Amino acid sequence: MTVIAPQGYAAIITAAGRGLRAGGETPKQWGDLAGRTVLDRAVAAFSGFSRVILVVHPDDMGLALAAFGGRVTLITGGATRAASVRAALDTLEDGDISHVLIHDGARPLVSARVIAGVIAALQLGARAAAPALPVTDALWRGADGQVAGTAPRDALYRAQTPQGFLRRDIAEAHRRFPEGAADDVELACKAGIAVTITPGDEDNLKVTFPDDFTRARRILGAGMDIRLGNGYDVHAFGPGDHVWLCGVRIAHDAGLVGHSDADVGMHSLTDAIYGALAAGDIGRHFPPSDPQWKGADSAIFLRHAADLARARGFGFGNLDVTLVCEAPKIGPHAAAMQARLAEITGIEAARISVKATTSERLGFTGRREGIAALATAALMKG
Numbered sequence: 001m002t003v004i005a006p007q008g009y010a011a012i013i014t015a016a017g018r019g020l021r022a023g024g025e026t027p028k029q030w031g032d033l034a035g036r037t038v039l040d041r042a043v044a045a046f047s048g049f050s051r052v053i054l055v056v057h058p059d060d061m062g063l064a065l066a067a068f069g070g071r072v073t074l075i076t077g078g079a080t081r082a083a084s085v086r087a088a089l090d091t092l093e094d095g096d097i098s099h100v101l102i103h104d105g106a107r108p109l110v111s112a113r114v115i116a117g118v119i120a121a122l123q124l125g126a127r128a129a130a131p132a133l134p135v136t137d138a139l140w141r142g143a144d145g146q147v148a149g150t151a152p153r154d155a156l157y158r159a160q161t162p163q164g165f166l167r168r169d170i171a172e173a174h175r176r177f178p179e180g181a182a183d184d185v186e187l188a189c190k191a192g193i194a195v196t197i198t199p200g201d202e203d204n205l206k207v208t209f210p211d212d213f214t215r216a217r218r219i220l221g222a223g224m225d226i227r228l229g230n231g232y233d234v235h236a237f238g239p240g241d242h243v244w245l246c247g248v249r250i251a252h253d254a255g256l257v258g259h260s261d262a263d264v265g266m267h268s269l270t271d272a273i274y275g276a277l278a279a280g281d282i283g284r285h286f287p288p289s290d291p292q293w294k295g296a297d298s299a300i301f302l303r304h305a306a307d308l309a310r311a312r313g314f315g316f317g318n319l320d321v322t323l324v325c326e327a328p329k330i331g332p333h334a335a336a337m338q339a340r341l342a343e344i345t346g347i348e349a350a351r352i353s354v355k356a357t358t359s360e361r362l363g364f365t366g367r368r369e370g371i372a373a374l375a376t377a378a379l380m381k382g
């Protein structure tokens, strides 16, 4: 359901933060939430407003134009949330906007009921209105990990957005208190404006920490995001007296030829993780044309893939590698390989399998011309 805002109402959506606490490759508002960005969901909730000002970071303007160009007014924000709101209010100075609802772009699950509650209070004559939830847990003061005291929770609320105001009131409050505040209600209170509390919603969470993505996904009923990737690699035998396989040096009557250390097992596993992430392959991240990877330890590649998965919020279900060769014998080294892969990736060894097979003397592996490796990686989030 979409809330159709009355004439003269504008929505300001703040999305110029960097989302440092949430981490990740992109600021949280640009992060994926079950197939759509957090910000896309927040903006969609205000599609019934004829005027929407979306405040973004200057670095994100390209992204914002591609995602929202033509649908909203895009402006760049300031160093603080308050500065971003101020920039948006300035754009409304000379227009015919009587009321504004100011919403965090990091609150993607705001419901029509919450928005309608704020508008209803304003329409009934409130100068300001904002959703909140009463605090239901006991409150403690803590010091050094110990409970140092308790605090009364009566009449305490957890503030949410959108926070609604008469435009002139909140613009004036921002002018009077340029030092800003945690939110616009705090500024309104400082300016002596009465604020009506409207019903909040537990689902109207602000994505703040990495786990909030998981919670939001659950609320959306999106379930777990499970990814599978496979990898395959081959290296030919050449001169040498050892091979590197899954991070373990094994004495052999030949070496493996490659630009890096030619660890075919580790390469297939690295590609399996990139595959699960739809992040290309090892050659894209570490081009063989780049001399710095000549003779490189393949642990660098595998660690990069595992770190990338974590940066995107994934944990590991399991990793499975199969080496295909007549020789050397893999069995005696499988446990050491498992341990080394666990060390490199930070995944518990019990979730990593290394096994081997011959190709019954058939094909290039059967003719002892090289070694092939296949790998599967299972990643999950949520």
Ligand SMILES: Nc1ccn([C@@H]2O[C@H](COP(=O)(O)OP(=O)(O)OP(=O)(O)O)[C@@H](O)[C@H]2O)c(=O)n1
Pocket (backbone or CB within 6 Å): 014, 015, 016, 017, 018, 019, 020, 021, 022, 029, 055, 077, 078, 079, 080, 081, 082, 084, 085, 104, 105, 106, 107, 206, 207, 208
């Ligand atoms: N200079 C800023 C800082 C924050 N915000 C926005 O205000 C909302 C609430 O802020 P918060 O959750 O604190 O976001 P960040 O500042 O991005 O988070 P962090 O403090 O973890 O970096 C977010 O939608 C954020 O993008 C903004 O528009 N301009």
Ligand SMILES: C[C@](O)(CO)[C@H](O)COP(=O)(O)O
Pocket (backbone or CB within 6 Å): 081, 104, 158, 159, 160, 161, 182, 183, 184, 206, 208
């Ligand atoms: C505006 C706000 O979302 C109200 O709960 C909140 O104050 C902003 O987030 P921050 O984490 O305090 O920056």
